[in-house]
Amino acid sequence: MEQNKGTEPEKVSEALRRQAEQWLQSHRPAQQSAYCEEDAQRLIHELEVHQIELEMQNEELRQARENLERALETYSDLYDFAPVGYVTLNSTGCIRAINLTGAALLGLERSRLINRDFDLFVAAEHQETFDTFLDRAFASTGKETCELELVTNGTARLVAQLEAMASTARDACQMAVIDISKRKQLERHLLQAQKMETVGLLAGGIAHDFNNILSVIAGYCYLAESKLQGNEPLMFNMKQILAAANRGENLTKSLLNFSRKHLISPHPVDVNEIIRTVDTLLNMVLGEDVQLHTVSGETVLMVTADSGQIEQVLANLATNARHAMPDGGTLTITSESCCITSESVTAQGMYEPGNYALITVTDTGTGMSRETVSKIFEPFFTTKTLGNGTGLGLSIVYSLITQHGGYIDVSSELGTGTTFRIYLPLISAADIPRQDAQPLLSRPEGGSETILLAEDDTAVRHMTEQILAEFGYRIIAAENGDEAVQKFLQHKAEVNLLLFDLIMPHRNGKEAYDAICAICPGMPVLFMSGYTNDIVQAKTLTTGLELIEKPFSSDDLARRVRAKLDAQASCCSS
Numbered sequence: 001m002e003q004n005k006g007t008e009p010e011k012v013s014e015a016l017r018r019q020a021e022q023w024l025q026s027h028r029p030a031q032q033s034a035y036c037e038e039d040a041q042r043l044i045h046e047l048e049v050h051q052i053e054l055e056m057q058n059e060e061l062r063q064a065r066e067n068l069e070r071a072l073e074t075y076s077d078l079y080d081f082a083p084v085g086y087v088t089l090n091s092t093g094c095i096r097a098i099n100l101t102g103a104a105l106l107g108l109e110r111s112r113l114i115n116r117d118f119d120l121f122v123a124a125e126h127q128e129t130f131d132t133f134l135d136r137a138f139a140s141t142g143k144e145t146c147e148l149e150l151v152t153n154g155t156a157r158l159v160a161q162l163e164a165m166a167s168t169a170r171d172a173c174q175m176a177v178i179d180i181s182k183r184k185q186l187e188r189h190l191l192q193a194q195k196m197e198t199v200g201l202l203a204g205g206i207a208h209d210f211n212n213i214l215s216v217i218a219g220y221c222y223l224a225e226s227k228l229q230g231n232e233p234l235m236f237n238m239k240q241i242l243a244a245a246n247r248g249e250n251l252t253k254s255l256l257n258f259s260r261k262h263l264i265s266p267h268p269v270d271v272n273e274i275i276r277t278v279d280t281l282l283n284m285v286l287g288e289d290v291q292l293h294t295v296s297g298e299t300v301l302m303v304t305a306d307s308g309q310i311e312q313v314l315a316n317l318a319t320n321a322r323h324a325m326p327d328g329g330t331l332t333i334t335s336e337s338c339c340i341t342s343e344s345v346t347a348q349g350m351y352e353p354g355n356y357a358l359i360t361v362t363d364t365g366t367g368m369s370r371e372t373v374s375k376i377f378e379p380f381f382t383t384k385t386l387g388n389g390t391g392l393g394l395s396i397v398y399s400l401i402t403q404h405g406g407y408i409d410v411s412s413e414l415g416t417g418t419t420f421r422i423y424l425p426l427i428s429a430a431d432i433p434r435q436d437a438q439p440l441l442s443r444p445e446g447g448s449e450t451i452l453l454a455e456d457d458t459a460v461r462h463m464t465e466q467i468l469a470e471f472g473y474r475i476i477a478a479e480n481g482d483e484a485v486q487k488f489l490q491h492k493a494e495v496n497l498l499l500f501d502l503i504m505p506h507r508n509g510k511e512a513y514d515a516i517c518a519i520c521p522g523m524p525v526l527f528m529s530g531y532t533n534d535i536v537q538a539k540t541l542t543t544g545l546e547l548i549e550k551p552f553s554s555d556d557l558a559r560r561v562r563a564k565l566d567a568q569a570s571c572c573s574s
């Protein structure tokens with residue numbers, strides 16, 4: 001059997017041997033009878049057996065000890081590198097033991113954490129929550145949980161879930177510390193998306209009716225204008241009405257943008273170009289006391305975007321910045337390219353890795369409290385007094401950026417200022433289609449064909465009838481889908497084009513069109529809608545069917561009607 005000289009077990013056995021000899025000395029009988037030869041042989045044999053027995057026991061013990069040490073090592077690793085932090089607290093909340101994950105979460109070395117009070121790392125506003133939680137944990141026999149914010153590294157915050165259970169002796173408790181910051185962030189984004197969806201539905205509904213009203217106002221204005229040539233004072237009044245209708249149209253567009261019911265018209269555009277274009281507008285928004293600095297790099301930052309909507313985003317941010325700098329300050333807008341890697345995605349929680357154009361908008365204003373920052377993208381959240389803010393500015397910004405496949409985040413410090421960062425996906429040169437010059441639009445041509453018009457809104461119907469009549473067309477009008485089908489059956493031979501509102505009672509535009517197609521396949525149709533809802537579009541319009549968005553100008557309508565009729569004529573003659 002292999003023995004290491006002077007090892008710990010050897011020393012122990014030597015000491016034991018000395019003790020055994022002393023014991024034998026003191027207990028040996030005074031007159032010991034001499035052993036006979038046979039007894040001596042038996043005794044020697046017994047001793048040898050015992051010695052082997054002891055050595056075997058010794059080996060077993062050594063094995064058991066080795067196994068124990070290995071198990072301890074394994075469990076220490078499991079403890080130290082567990083995905084959650086484990087902390088042992090005494091009854092006053094002082095850290096007695098902590099694993100390496102826990103130490104990393106708190107941002108200090110383990111040795112510097114032992115004997116410190118855990119509540120030193122609890123955010124000031126959550127101290128009370130923590131105290132009650134600890135009391136509950138020591139009082140109960142089961143597991144207690146709570147959610148609060150921890151301040152690590154002196155400033156960084158993380159949202160943590162704590163789970164604690166007291167020991168049977170109630171002199172300590174084992175506590176798990178789980179970092180749930182990322183989950184909370186995702187939950188916030190989901191909640192935000194749901195709120196936007198709800199408010200969006202509402203806004204989309206209002207925009208639908210509003211577009212009908214605007215169509216009527218604008219339509220009659222166009223009609224009146226054509227009759228008023230030469231009557232300058234009345235022409236002036238008419239132009240004012242048209243301008244107001246256009247403003248209303250822009251407002252509806254904002255609502256539709258916000259509700260995601262409006263199709264954005266994206267095209268490849270250089271972000272630097274947008275910033276240069278919007279410069280004058282922003283200077284007007286910011287006023288004299290606020291300096292505007294725009295810093296863009298040399299490189300072109302091509303993205304697929306609706307430049308008008310990105311301009312609106314910047315205008316909304318600038319408006320807020322101006323309000324945050326009542327005594328003047330500086331607004332800096334920078335643009336650069338930025339690569340979001342998988343590692344930074346993990347850190348930020350929700351971005352797609354890739355190359356982005358990063359627009360940073362920084363003001364030197366009042367800044368915001370953490371509570372305000374957490375709510376700013378919520379629709380109708382405002383800190384402004386009644387009548388001074390709707391609380392829609394940043395919700396629209398958020399909605400527009402998300403529609404562009406981008407992201408927006410914010411950092412702000414009270415008394416120092418605020419920075420918004422907008423990420424828009426960059427596109428490569430290969431993704432940019434060749435641009436052909438747009439021909440200048442001339443006054444549209446009219447015609448003498450017959451159009452079957454179906455529109456449930458009486459005012460819009462009358463106005464559309466009049467516009468088309470002005471261009472020489474003959475109109476057969478219907479108030480709903482059912483009536484449109486009946487009128488078609490009566491005038492089948494005369495009708496050259498169907499002009500149907502998409503959403504109508506009884507039968508909607510698409511259903512009425514389908515019924516007509518069953519009788520007369522290939523009948524040309526143009527749909528009208530003030531509600532460019534993606535769902536309506538996807539469900540009702542198949543490829544090849546066209547839509548004209550309300551409100552439309554009389555020229556737009558006439559142009560689309562003529563184009564449709566011409567396309568049909570060339571299709572029939574070929």
Ligand SMILES: Nc1ncnc2c1ncn2[C@@H]1O[C@H](COP(=O)(O)OP(=O)(O)OP(=O)(O)O)[C@@H](O)[C@H]1O
Pocket residue numbers: 316320321324363365366367368372376381382383384388389390391392393394395418
């Ligand atoms: N740059 C900023 N500095 C300080 N606070 C800001 C800044 N931007 C936004 N806020 C805060 O966020 C709130 C919401 O902004 P948002 O643009 O959505 O609405 P609003 O400006 O209040 O109203 P609206 O834009 O609809 O007129 C503001 O009321 C303000 O408290």
Ligand SMILES: [Mg+2]
Pocket residue numbers: 316319320389392393394
């Ligand atoms: Mg605003």
